[in-house]
Amino acid sequence: MPEICGPTPALLARLADILGPQGFTADPADIDPWLSDWRGRYRGASAALLSPANAEQVAAIVKLAAEARVPLVPQGGNTGTVAGATPPVDGSALLVSTRRMNRIRAISAEDNAVIAEAGVILSNLHDAATAIGRRFPLSLAAKGSATIGGLVSTNAGGTQVLRFGTMRNLLLGIEAVLPDGSIFHGLETLRKDNRGYDLRQLLAGAEGTLGIVTAASLRLVPQPAARAVGWVGLPDPQAALTLLRRLEEATGEAVESFELVPARALDLVLANIPGTRAPLTGPHAWNALIEVTGAEGGADPAALLESALAAAIEAELVEDATIAASEAQAEALWALRESISEAERIDGASAKHDIAVPVTAMPAFLIEEEAAVEAAFPGCRIIAFGHLGDGNIHFNILPPHGVDRGAWMAEKGPEVSAFVHDRVAARGGTLSAEHGIGQAKLAEFVRLADPVRLATMTAIKQAIDPLGLMNPGKLLPLASRAPTP
Amino acid sequence: MPEICGPTPALLARLADILGPQGFTADPADIDPWLSDWRGRYRGASAALLSPANAEQVAAIVKLAAEARVPLVPQGGNTGTVAGATPPVDGSALLVSTRRMNRIRAISAEDNAVIAEAGVILSNLHDAATAIGRRFPLSLAAKGSATIGGLVSTNAGGTQVLRFGTMRNLLLGIEAVLPDGSIFHGLETLRKDNRGYDLRQLLAGAEGTLGIVTAASLRLVPQPAARAVGWVGLPDPQAALTLLRRLEEATGEAVESFELVPARALDLVLANIPGTRAPLTGPHAWNALIEVTGAEGGADPAALLESALAAAIEAELVEDATIAASEAQAEALWALRESISEAERIDGASAKHDIAVPVTAMPAFLIEEEAAVEAAFPGCRIIAFGHLGDGNIHFNILPPHGVDRGAWMAEKGPEVSAFVHDRVAARGGTLSAEHGIGQAKLAEFVRLADPVRLATMTAIKQAIDPLGLMNPGKLLPLASRAPTP
Numbered sequence: 003m004p005e006i007c008g009p010t011p012a013l014l015a016r017l018a019d020i021l022g023p024q025g026f027t028a029d030p031a032d033i034d035p036w037l038s039d040w041r042g043r044y045r046g047a048s049a050a051l052l053s054p055a056n057a058e059q060v061a062a063i064v065k066l067a068a069e070a071r072v073p074l075v076p077q078g079g080n081t082g083t084v085a086g087a088t089p090p091v092d093g094s095a096l097l098v099s100t101r102r103m104n105r106i107r108a109i110s111a112e113d114n115a116v117i118a119e120a121g122v123i124l125s126n127l128h129d130a131a132t133a134i135g136r137r138f139p140l141s142l143a144a145k146g147s148a149t150i151g152g153l154v155s156t157n158a159g160g161t162q163v164l165r166f167g168t169m170r171n172l173l174l175g176i177e178a179v180l181p182d183g184s185i186f187h188g189l190e191t192l193r194k195d196n197r198g199y200d201l202r203q204l205l206a207g208a209e210g211t212l213g214i215v216t217a218a219s220l221r222l223v224p225q226p227a228a229r230a231v232g233w234v235g236l237p238d239p240q241a242a243l244t245l246l247r248r249l250e251e252a253t254g255e256a257v258e259s260f261e262l263v264p265a266r267a268l269d270l271v272l273a274n275i276p277g278t279r280a281p282l283t284g285p286h287a288w289n290a291l292i293e294v295t296g297a298e299g300g301a302d303p304a305a306l307l308e309s310a311l312a313a314a315i316e317a318e319l320v321e322d323a324t325i326a327a328s329e330a331q332a333e334a335l336w337a338l339r340e341s342i343s344e345a346e347r348i349d350g351a352s353a354k355h356d357i358a359v360p361v362t363a364m365p366a367f368l369i370e371e372e373a374a375v376e377a378a379f380p381g382c383r384i385i386a387f388g389h390l391g392d393g394n395i396h397f398n399i400l401p402p403h404g405v406d407r408g409a410w411m412a413e414k415g416p417e418v419s420a421f422v423h424d425r426v427a428a429r430g431g432t433l434s435a436e437h438g439i440g441q442a443k444l445a446e447f448v449r450l451a452d453p454v455r456l457a458t459m460t461a462i463k464q465a466i467d468p469l470g471l472m473n474p475g476k477l478l479p480l481a482s483r484a485p486t487p
Numbered sequence: 488m489p490e491i492c493g494p495t496p497a498l499l500a501r502l503a504d505i506l507g508p509q510g511f512t513a514d515p516a517d518i519d520p521w522l523s524d525w526r527g528r529y530r531g532a533s534a535a536l537l538s539p540a541n542a543e544q545v546a547a548i549v550k551l552a553a554e555a556r557v558p559l560v561p562q563g564g565n566t567g568t569v570a571g572a573t574p575p576v577d578g579s580a581l582l583v584s585t586r587r588m589n590r591i592r593a594i595s596a597e598d599n600a601v602i603a604e605a606g607v608i609l610s611n612l613h614d615a616a617t618a619i620g621r622r623f624p625l626s627l628a629a630k631g632s633a634t635i636g637g638l639v640s641t642n643a644g645g646t647q648v649l650r651f652g653t654m655r656n657l658l659l660g661i662e663a664v665l666p667d668g669s670i671f672h673g674l675e676t677l678r679k680d681n682r683g684y685d686l687r688q689l690l691a692g693a694e695g696t697l698g699i700v701t702a703a704s705l706r707l708v709p710q711p712a713a714r715a716v717g718w719v720g721l722p723d724p725q726a727a728l729t730l731l732r733r734l735e736e737a738t739g740e741a742v743e744s745f746e747l748v749p750a751r752a753l754d755l756v757l758a759n760i761p762g763t764r765a766p767l768t769g770p771h772a773w774n775a776l777i778e779v780t781g782a783e784g785g786a787d788p789a790a791l792l793e794s795a796l797a798a799a800i801e802a803e804l805v806e807d808a809t810i811a812a813s814e815a816q817a818e819a820l821w822a823l824r825e826s827i828s829e830a831e832r833i834d835g836a837s838a839k840h841d842i843a844v845p846v847t848a849m850p851a852f853l854i855e856e857e858a859a860v861e862a863a864f865p866g867c868r869i870i871a872f873g874h875l876g877d878g879n880i881h882f883n884i885l886p887p888h889g890v891d892r893g894a895w896m897a898e899k900g901p902e903v904s905a906f907v908h909d910r911v912a913a914r915g916g917t918l919s920a921e922h923g924i925g926q927a928k929l930a931e932f933v934r935l936a937d938p939v940r941l942a943t944m945t946a947i948k949q950a951i952d953p954l955g956l957m958n959p960g961k962l963l964p965l966a967s968r969a970p971t972p
Binding site for chain 1: 595596597598599600641642644648652653655656665669670671672673675676677678679680681682683684685686688689691692693694697708709711712728729732735736737738739740741780781782783784785786791794795843844845846847874876877878879915916917918919920921922923924932936937939940942943944946947948949950951962963
């Protein structure tokens with residue numbers, strides 16, 4: 003690796019000059035909020051926070067940093083869960099915020115497309131799409147802070163992947179500043195473009211290690227005329243998966259969300275989140291939240307869902323079910339699902355895993371691995387919830403009752419996670435379904451990665467970022483200089 | 488570039504030994520059919536045709552070829568239109584056929600996934616999916632010969648892209664032999680996997696220049712319970728686009744195909760293809776073929792289409808319309824669309840362009856550029872048909888009446904194509920929407936490419952294939968040794 007230097011006063015002065023007072027600060031109070039990751043587990047240092055106003059300013063920053071051999075850490079809403087936007091602890095790198103680049107450059111209902119700058123906040127994009135009678139079908143809990151640049155760079159998932167795919171599937175084009183300071187102009191809104199290697203898809207999910215995304219063109223879809231939201235009680239995860247497949251066949255793939263919630267997660271929400279109440283009269287080992295949408299001239303989704311659920315109860319696939327009778331009831335059902343992470347946070351520290359296995363393997367995984375973890379780590383409790391239809395579950399392990407959870411996590415956390423990741427790998431799964439690698443999963447990723455995959459990724463990184471200056475310490479060991487604890 | 492050598496007798500003997508009589512032939516009569524491209528415009532040479540039975544044999548071939556510095560040209564069904572699978576004329580390269588790797592390794596309705604080897608023929612994959620109550624929603628005219636490896640390597644499109652996207656969107660995983668002979672094991676059927684750079688998407692559409700795809704895992708979808716196929720007469724392309732957007736809103740995006748057919752293309756089909764007849768009573772300047780599908784419990788697609796078309800006639804958007812009353816009528820309407828290329832072939836040589844512009848820009852493009860071409864090249868006639876909803880039109884230019892079409896093409900073809908490509912580029916479009924670059928479009932691609940895109944692609948090529956042995960002369964000028972005429 004070439005030598006990497008920290009930023010000099012001369013470099014900072016030149017950057018301040020280029021970016022102006024709105025785009026440059028070296029005031030520790032301004033920088034401080036952006037030095038920690040969202041979960042507060044990682045903390046870095048940076049001599050300045052750079053906030054360019056456009057791609058040309060980003061290009062100027064990248065060129066100067068390359069000349070000075072100073073690494074750059076791009077950051078959007080800083081809502082990631084793997085510390086992918088937290089700078090190294092040694093202060094060698096500079097933070098580059100995309101948040102000022104927050105214009106929607108173009109939006110068209112007829113083209114079903116929008117061009118948004120990297121700093122556009124997801125909920126603002128939702129609003130802009132709604133205003134022209136369209137929607138952008140990707141949503142997640144952090145939508146009020148997460149930015150388009152970050153969502154593209156991490157190939158974000160969320161609750162509508164079942165029908166619309168991850169960010170990758172919604173991406174039409176990218177504008178990015180590459181590590182040599184050149185601007186990649188790939189913002190076409192074309193539906194089809196077979197001119198060689200898909201650089202857009204290479205930059206998507208690259209976590210800022212191949213360049214800084216400055217804008218993206220994204221696909222929009224029509225707004226649904228109606229939606230139906232239901233909640234069902236189920237005996238086991240296999241029943242849930244069977245139900246999902248039947249619903250998809252009955253509705254022509256209009257199932258947008260199918261979220262699995264175990265009794266333990268629902269109990270935690272009901273105990274910790276004020277204003278929530280149980281959706282069904284009795285308890286059920288497993289639950290699922292279901293959303294089905296319908297078009298203008300098409301079948302009523304509530305009627306479709308009702309008849310499908312009635313048939314499922316008849317077939318003893320489903321134990322009990324309710325369908326929201328109003329938007330308020332629908333929101334209340336969604337709140338149960340979306341409050342799980344917050345309820346867990348209130349409950350205390352836990353070992354979290356964002357795993358995926360093939361969809362059909364998930365029911366057995368949930369039953370068998372819950373038992374395996376509880377046998378290997380007596381007293382631990384599993385909360386496994388999420389996107390069953392994507393084969394993606396948040397498999398979280400709570401320490402035994404009565405222990406100091408922070409201390410237990412420090413002592414046992416890595417061992418528990420290695421245990422889980424090994425079992426996931428043995429079933430052909432991934433240790434990162436939607437959260438990415440960042441710093442938090444780097445060691446485990448490297449430990450379990452296919453050497454061919456790692457070697458090919460490293461070759462690409464070295465070809466595009468030969469100085470290793472783009473988001474060091476994230477995603478690839480190559481760029482790792484000073485691992486954050 | 489490192490020096491590249493032709494195959495020696497010793498190398499051929501070792502390959503024959505590894506592959507056995509079923510996997511190796513040096514008999515010119517066996518090799519000959521595979522030396523020309525599908526359109527018969529390019530012809531190369533190869534000392535042997537290698538037909539490995541599995542990925543391990545491909546890896547052995549690639550390693551030996553790398554040691555001997557002999558280039559390899561992978562080939563599937565050889566149905567591409569840009570000579571991407573035709574070897575160089577100088578005989579330096581060896582042809583590697585994937586056609587013997589034709590097993591479907593796994594298929595699951597519950598997982599909605601299939602793992603198919605590179606040599607599986609598309610129509611066989613369709614049949615396998617149908618047999619388990621699913622379908623693979625990508626189809627094109629060459630489905631009886633085109634193979635999965637080629638369809639992945641060229642990111643194939645076809646007539647269902649509007650709803651399901653190109654091959655890229657249906658791709659879950661890839662197994663490939665990389666240029667160093669290592670096997671990339673990426674066949675997971677995971678719906679979500681955020682472990683860094685998406686090597687699957689890098690290999691998809693790479694036209695064999697980064698390695699040889701040996702298998703792919705692909706997404707399946709439920710079979711529709713019903714379909715409705717309609718044909719409409721329209722005053723102009725803008726009316727067609729407006730109609731498409733209304734249909735999508737009315738049907739919840741259940742429009743699977745929306746193919747634009749100008750009067751001239753329909754006339755050519757009716758004149759040249761026996762058994763075809765006009766679908767509407769009067770002539771219309773433009774026509775569209777529409778297919779809408781419906782699910783089990785959902786609205787009847789024929790009823791949806793009928794009411795939407797009635798409203799469109801009322802609004803004077805559509806001049807006339809018919810909906811197929813039987814499967815036979817539906818097939819007859821589709822035959823009109825699918826016979827256009829054959830009707831053109833019978834008519835004689837023409838300058839073909841596979842272009843895309845943003846969807847909203849296409850109506851004006853069709854009107855204005857038809858006029859521009861006819862003004863610049865007096866007597867020429869345009870036949871522009873295809874995937875309006877993808878912004879992708881096959882923009883073909885027929886020579887003036889009475890000229891020797893072959894001679895005209897040789898003399899005027901490049902000039903006409905450069906004229907068209909310049910106009911496409913000026914509208915933010917692409918000179919290859921779905922056919923790829925191969926040999927046929929290489930010069931034009933390089934002429935018009937953004938230098939940043941070209942430099943980044945070249946850096947990736949050099950990083951992954953430093954010897955430049957994988958499918959030389961295709962996609963990138965780097966790998967071009969002896970341009971085929």
